[in-house]
Amino acid sequence: MASPAGQFHPWRHIITFLVITAALYALVFFTPGSTAPKLGIDLQGGTRVTLLAKTTNGTTPSRDSMNLARDIMERRVNGSGVAGAQVQIDGSNQLVITVPGQNNLEGLTRSAQLNIRPVVARWANPAFVAQAPVTTAPSTTGPAASPSATATGTSGAASTAPSSPATATAQNEATTPATGSSTVTTASSGQGLRGEAAALLPKAASTTDASTTTTASSPSSPPPTTPATATPTGTTGTAATPTAPATVEPPASVFPAGSNPGVLTQPAGSDEAAFTTWETAAKAYANGGGPTCAQIEYFQGLDVPDKPLLACDQNGQFVYLLAQTLIPGTQISDATSGFDTQGGHGWIINVTFKADGFKTWSSYTTAHYDRTGGTNPPPDSMTAFTLDSQVLSAPVINEPITTPGTQVSGSFTQQSAKSLADSLKFGALPLAFDRQESQQVSAELGFQYLKAGLIAGGIGLLLVVVYCLVYYRLLGLITILSLFLSGGLVYAVMVLLGRWIGLSLDMAGIAGLIIAIGITADSFVVYFERIKDEVREGRTFRSSVPRGWKRAKRTILSADAVSFLSAAILYLLAVGDVKGFAFTLGLSTILDLVVVFLVTHPLVALTSKADLFSHPVWSGLGNVARAGQEHRAVAARLQSKEA
CATH class of the missing domain: 3.30.1360.200 (Gyrase A; domain 2)
Structure with missing residues (x-):
């Protein structure tokens, strides 16, 4: 029997999320590249290269030329602004470039004209x-030269007489x-x-x-002598x-x-x-x-x-x-x-x-x-x-x-x-550059600061977990599961973006991820509070879920839109590490919507059909239901007196 029009299918959304997650982790583990996020200079150190500018007449380059060269070089090594690279002018004719990791930066001095x-x-x-x-290569005669045969030089350079009726291998x-x-x-x-x-x-x-x-252009025409x-000297059969x-x-x-x-x-x-x-x-x-x-x-x-x-x-x-x-x-x-x-x-x-x-x-x-x-x-x-x-x-x-x-x-x-x-x-580049020196630089903050940032994030996550369990009981388990799934999604995306656009995770980026935990938790709170409003009006948990989602969805979209817009404006106007903070904040906001729509809401819809989760004691909705009943009873008595 066909499903009624507009019927919600929770498992379709959950399967879609699982397919997306599996595809991302397949790219992480089965394609070339690191399986860990790329760290910034402040966390893992990097490579510092000094470039010396040179001009055709040997004079000192102008300041405008050096500034333009710095801007172009920064766009090259920093790409979208989240790679964590630094480009500075040193003196009158030197550029100092620092990038995360142990990159050899070959081709960096290329002017690309x-x-x-x-x-x-x-x-x-x-x-x-x-x-x-x-x-002198031996000549070929007779039927050995066929229209489909290709002739290439054995020393890496093909030999063709100027008068040869040779044509291109494939037309056009x-x-x-x-x-x-x-x-x-x-x-x-x-x-x-x-x-x-x-x-x-x-x-x-x-x-x-x-x-x-x-x-060969024709099998009947005799091929020219090579x-x-x-x-x-000393090479045979090699270029x-x-x-x-x-x-x-x-x-x-x-x-x-x-x-x-x-x-x-x-x-x-x-x-x-x-x-x-x-x-x-x-x-x-x-x-x-x-x-x-x-x-x-x-x-x-x-x-x-x-x-x-x-x-x-x-x-x-x-x-x-x-x-x-x-x-x-x-x-x-x-x-x-x-x-x-x-x-x-x-x-x-x-x-x-x-x-x-x-x-x-x-x-x-x-x-x-x-x-x-x-x-x-x-x-x-x-x-x-x-x-x-x-x-x-x-x-x-x-x-x-x-x-x-x-x-x-x-x-x-x-x-x-x-x-x-x-x-x-x-x-x-407006100038030509010679590479003067290259050296490895140590991490400015190091592992201890990375550890401190992770501990801070863990404490924040733990507080959210405790709050959800105390306030929402078993529904808090859905919140916890959604948070961990969101974290897994963020991890895979960070790894892939580190490969594709050079995204590096520094302390500013970690701060953006920690704040994103609060944004994600806020979406759950909005949803559950809308369900409580429906239960307070006398509806059952099962019937409150779709009505509560309809009301919460608009609020969640509006709140995340504001967060993303703020991150986008900050990304466009900021420079340096602040760009990384804005990027991770905006990225986490988008992934929050993915998790809420494909995981949280479908799981709540499934649990609303289970007796255990519908029980007032385990759902955390018992007090709300009783308060609603008392409110309606008082309203009924007042209405009867007025009548």
Whole structure:
């Protein structure tokens, strides 16, 4: 028989709560990460890093630049404001950053200047060419080359002749990068971009990017003989290992004539004539000589977007000559990290352009996409995505791009992808920084204060328990159970938020949780007092529950709304530890509603049908019922006298 319309089903609510709790604890115990809440600096100590600002001309940075760098750095390390990190300016050119735990803070000095630049030319890193013997791979003939077969270099760099009729591995899909490489595709389906092309200049024809993958275009056409490839001495079947950046400023003689003395990877002049002269001198290095990637990376992060640039890829295998910035990183409206489940590229970064940036990107790709079909793409059909003067990827524009979202994929981990996305989202640093020192700092308050806070919370919880048992008898057991379930829910959420947004629990946060005990208990008191009002009017415990809940629900929602609004305003206006207090207070208020609606009310509804809980002595409602009877008797006598 169907249930009457509007009938309350307590078990459905309880099962829903159990499913939610089980799902949260499954994430806690069966996903990577700590199973304990993340503690703040005052409770567990942390890592302190000192960064030294540097400018292109060697002068002291301005105070405005340092303040802006501090604000951007604080947004990076503190995220939503509850990670407990601290960023301070020390002197005229130093930033001191302290974060909870033992974090190595790799990549913290990254300025995160993401620019999109047209590719003018590309050639092999002279350091690899100088040390690598020339080897010739055996050619393949006959039916061995099938349309579905892919050819990749055994040394980590695929070899493709410029005249080869090779095409992209999958039409309109990004090529899967090799380890250590990066590719860029549109966020929808890789529209318009494919893996890096073969050489753009004759001397670069012997080596291609490690991420390039090609397929034979026809089984009947004879495959080209694989040209010579450069392999570092002593390595077979492994990718070349890039050299470390130079620690001493390289000589100007190895860079093109007319280079900027402060940043040798760019021209000194600022007009088109100076740019053209400098680019012509740089192109000559395709025939040999020129700066190595280690020398180029000495100036990493110091480039000016409005000038041409010499840069290297992440592997240090290729030197790129790039034109002025086409789209600056300031045209990025949003950047998020995620896992690519469809393309198989692992952790990726989704970049969304602003309206002006997307308009420029769409117009440029429409005018410069590769019309050769991949046989010999012209230089202007390649665009380089550079981050801090380093080429993340230089894909060929396969067709006009009409979607505003772009994916950057490479050998990212979850942490590095999130770090880079945050850097791009929160903005580029106005200065370049060198990491001076890193040290561990001890807890300011330590375990004793944490223990004291927990004891204070335990005492408060004990007082609430005693009050509920004395005043509400067996109904107090429901209150106690609800409090413990609420605590379990808060624990799981705190652990997960510590992983996801870096939420750290400090003494201010513990204070917020202790106050939340009172807010949760207040909801129970409001509910039970409304039930008492109904019993006082002569109704039974069973019939009083739904009527009392209807009246109490509005009061509970109003009270929790006020508490949450207060916490939200405090969170938005406060800084530092007060943000943590406001966050935990607001979080506990939300979870209080979950427990009251999914646990407390359903349990009271179930117990109202039990004789034990309905008994006036055990329910704590006996005195109320007697008082109601006496009141009604007096009212009846007065009414009879008046009649």
